[in-house]
Amino acid sequence: MSGFPTVNGIEVLLQAPDGYVVDLANPQRNGEHGAYWAYGIGTFLAVLFLAQRLFVRVVVGSGLQIDDVFVILSMICSQATQIILIYEFAAAIEGVHGWELSITKYKRFLLLSWIGPWVYVLCGSFAKLSLLVVYLRLSPGGWFKTWSWVAVGMVVLHTIVLVFLMVFSCTPVSKSWDITIPATEGSCINVVALYFATAIANIITDVMVMVLPIPLIMCLHMPKWQKIGVIALFGFASATVVTSIVRCAALPALLNNNDQTWAISQASLWAIIEANLVIICASMTTLKKFFNCVAPGLLLGSSGAKSSQGPTHNPPTISKLTSRRTDRYAKFGDDTELYPIGNQTEVNAGQSDRSETGSWDMNGRMEDGSSEKGIVQKTVVRVSYGKT
Known part of the structure; x- marks a missing residue:
C-alpha cells in the first residue's frame, strides 16, 4: 500500500476534511477563470506591443538587433510559462484541493511545477537584458556604461544561480516530481523558500534596471510633454515591480499549507500577469517611432515647430x-x-x-x-x- 487515501478506489493526495463531499469529476476550483482572463488579455496586448516593435525594427529601421532577439526569447519563455500554468488550471491539477486531486494528476503537477519556474526566470531575465543592451548603447564610457555592465553581470549571475537551484533542487533530480522515490532516499531543498528568493531577486533587479537611466533622463533636452512621456514610460515599467511584490506576498500561504495545489493558484495568477507585462514594458521603447510612422499627427510636438522657424x-x-x-x-x-x-x-x-x-x-x-x-x-x- 502506498499510504495515500482513496476515494471510490482512486488514490488522492490528501484526506478530505470531515463532512466534505469529494467530487473528483467536478472538483472545487480556485483562480481558474481569473487565469484564463489574464492570459487572454495579457497575451493579446503583449503580442500587439511586440508586433509594433518588430515592425519598427524590420520595416522602418535597419533590422533586428541583439536587444530585439532578447525580447523575442523573453516572449517564447513567457508563453511557455503561461501555457504550462493554463494547462494546469484546465486539466484541474492546479487550483484544486489535494483531496480532489488524484495521485496521477499530482505527478503531472509536480513535473510541470519543476519545469515552469526556471523557464519563468529566463523570461524576466531576457527582458531585462534587452533593456540593458539599449543602456549600453547610450554612452561610449563613463559611470553609466560601467553601472550598466554591473547590472548585466548581476542579472546573468542571479539567473544562472536560480536556474541551477531550480533544476537541481532535489538529489536525485527525478525526486522533484517522482513521488514513488522513498522519502529516506535523496533530499530536496525548500522549494517555497526558493520561490521567495526568485521573487526578491526579481524585485531588486527590476528596481535597478528602472532607476539606472533616471540621471540621464533628467539631463535630456526635450520639450516638457516628451519628458512627461518618458517619466510615464518608466513609471509603467515599474508595474513589473508591483506584480513581483504582490506575487511575493502570495507565497507565505504556501509555507505551512499541505494543500499547496489549492493555495498556489493566486501566485500563479500574478505570474501570468507579470509574464505579459515584461514583454509589454520591454516593447514600449519603440512606440514613439511607431506612431510617428503610422499616425504622425498623433505625436506632434513643439520641437519640430521651433526648429523650422530658426x-x-x-x-x-x-x-x-x-x-x-x-x-x-x-x-x-x-x-x-x-x-x-x-x-x-x-x-x-x-x-x-x-x-x-x-x-x-x-x-x-x-x-x-x-x-x-x-x-x-x-x-x-x-x-x-x-x-x-
Missing part, C-alpha cells in the same frame, strides 16, 4: 563674446531612445556677409556630425563681428 535673436557683438560648456544628450529618436557619439568641440564664426562653421572631435579631426546619433557632449564657442 533663430530669431540678433547675433551679439564682439564685446558680448561668451564661451560656455554644455553637456547635452540627444532626445529620444528613431529606433532606440539615445545613441552613442564621442565628445566634440564646435566653433561657429559669423560675419554680416559670411559665416563658417566647423566641428572637430577632441583629437582635432574634422567631423560632419553624422557618424552616430547619440549622447553628445560638446563645447560651443560663438563669435560674431561686423565690418568697421
Whole structure:
C-alpha cells in the first residue's frame, strides 16, 4: 500500500476534511477563470506591443538587433510559462484541493511545477537584458556604461544561480516530481523558500534596471510633454515591480499549507500577469517611432515647430563674446531612445556677409556630425563681428 487515501478506489493526495463531499469529476476550483482572463488579455496586448516593435525594427529601421532577439526569447519563455500554468488550471491539477486531486494528476503537477519556474526566470531575465543592451548603447564610457555592465553581470549571475537551484533542487533530480522515490532516499531543498528568493531577486533587479537611466533622463533636452512621456514610460515599467511584490506576498500561504495545489493558484495568477507585462514594458521603447510612422499627427510636438522657424535673436557683438560648456544628450529618436557619439568641440564664426562653421572631435579631426546619433557632449564657442 502506498499510504495515500482513496476515494471510490482512486488514490488522492490528501484526506478530505470531515463532512466534505469529494467530487473528483467536478472538483472545487480556485483562480481558474481569473487565469484564463489574464492570459487572454495579457497575451493579446503583449503580442500587439511586440508586433509594433518588430515592425519598427524590420520595416522602418535597419533590422533586428541583439536587444530585439532578447525580447523575442523573453516572449517564447513567457508563453511557455503561461501555457504550462493554463494547462494546469484546465486539466484541474492546479487550483484544486489535494483531496480532489488524484495521485496521477499530482505527478503531472509536480513535473510541470519543476519545469515552469526556471523557464519563468529566463523570461524576466531576457527582458531585462534587452533593456540593458539599449543602456549600453547610450554612452561610449563613463559611470553609466560601467553601472550598466554591473547590472548585466548581476542579472546573468542571479539567473544562472536560480536556474541551477531550480533544476537541481532535489538529489536525485527525478525526486522533484517522482513521488514513488522513498522519502529516506535523496533530499530536496525548500522549494517555497526558493520561490521567495526568485521573487526578491526579481524585485531588486527590476528596481535597478528602472532607476539606472533616471540621471540621464533628467539631463535630456526635450520639450516638457516628451519628458512627461518618458517619466510615464518608466513609471509603467515599474508595474513589473508591483506584480513581483504582490506575487511575493502570495507565497507565505504556501509555507505551512499541505494543500499547496489549492493555495498556489493566486501566485500563479500574478505570474501570468507579470509574464505579459515584461514583454509589454520591454516593447514600449519603440512606440514613439511607431506612431510617428503610422499616425504622425498623433505625436506632434513643439520641437519640430521651433526648429523650422530658426533663430530669431540678433547675433551679439564682439564685446558680448561668451564661451560656455554644455553637456547635452540627444532626445529620444528613431529606433532606440539615445545613441552613442564621442565628445566634440564646435566653433561657429559669423560675419554680416559670411559665416563658417566647423566641428572637430577632441583629437582635432574634422567631423560632419553624422557618424552616430547619440549622447553628445560638446563645447560651443560663438563669435560674431561686423565690418568697421
